[in-house]
């Protein structure tokens with residue numbers, strides 16, 4: 001009898017602990033849809049200016065994308081792993097990746113951009129007509145939710161390309177199976193001059209220094225015991241069809257099977273308390289055979305290279321921003337680096353058609369050098385197929401200029417290198433070449 005009771009107790013505690021474990025291991029399935037272009041939310045609060053990039057797609061390209069999206073809808077995006085949450089990211093044109101969250105009671109659904117470059121989480125109010133104009137499709141109704149509470153406080157967000165006005169509210173937020181209670185977030189009343197925002201809102205993965213000290217999603221996931229470590233990782237892909245190569249946000253840590261087993265994790269210290277920013281040693285164009293190299297170097301690079309010709313980087317601060325589509329270089333660095341392409345026989349100039357985009361006359365992608373960046377001592381290479389978009393007559397650089405003294409490695413970079421963000425101090429960002437399927 002005694003033994004039975006004890007066994008029963010053990011069994012119960014086993015089931016109970018398993019339950020807790022299972023709860024922790026629930027994956028975040030937020031299919032992120034990548035759409036259109038993104039406005040540079042990352043820098044919006046401290047820096048005035050923004051970069052906005054728009055592409056006109058040909059009808060064939062549009063058709064191609066549409067088909068890929070249809071395929072995506074039929075994929076099962078649910079995956080599970082121990083103590084880690086996934087958010088499969090859906091990718092539509094390598095521009096922005098969106099995932100799903102639920103708010104309130106009863107639940108209201110939203111597609112949000114998971115953004116390491118900002119820290120507030122926001123959705124739009126149905127009174128926000130300018131949000132509708134900007135492209136927001138789903139609006140949050142606080143009155144319809146039993147758990148929503150307005151704080152008597154407003155905030156103005158400054159974008160380079162627009163402005164937003166919002167109210168603070170406290171609401172319960174669900175990401176896949178994780179429930180965050182009492183998340184302080186924003187509900188937008190006004191969004192001006194901002195065009196073509198393809199999601200419903202934004203989920204900030206930055207530090208609380210950019211959310212006026214209010215706990216961020218990651219902070220709350222941790223304090224409410226949904227994740228064990230204040231960590232997450234982002235794996236992005238532009239392959240739609242292969243199931244195991246889907247884009248994901250993984251909450252609570254990293255997954256080693258998403259990194260190329262021939263590569264090793266390389267971690268850099270975060271050197272800024274507002275942004276996920278690290279030290280860059282140099283950016284270069286390097287011929288495929290490695291013989292010709294043109295670089296811009298930081299004053300004290302950890303990793304040095306031999307160049308016939310090189311110059312000094314104006315900024316060696318590189319922000320890793322999932323909310324930016326491209327690689328963005330401080331314009332003074334961008335301009336000189338693009339000049340260097342002449343030494344590879346390639347002439348480039350500002351595109352007249354696409355504002356903020358650099359266009360090059362060489363349409364043969366094989367003629368281009370690799371783009372290379374060294375981050376706290378390790379070289380990362382981006383081949384021309386990845387940093388160019390080519391037509392029959394010219395190529396467009398997906399490395400864009402920015403008028404603020406900061407450079408940004410966006411989704412283009414993250415697609416090549418699976419990225420692990422560690423928020424607990426000492427803050428670090430790790431990279432590994434993404435697994436090649």
Ligand SMILES: *[C@@H]1O[C@H](CO)[C@@H](O)[C@H](O)[C@H]1NC(C)=O
Nearest residue numbers: 170172180181182183223224
């Ligand atoms: C959320 O707020 C409600 C109401 O104020 C409170 O009862 C509950 O304990 C809070 N939950 C957390 C996790 O802070």
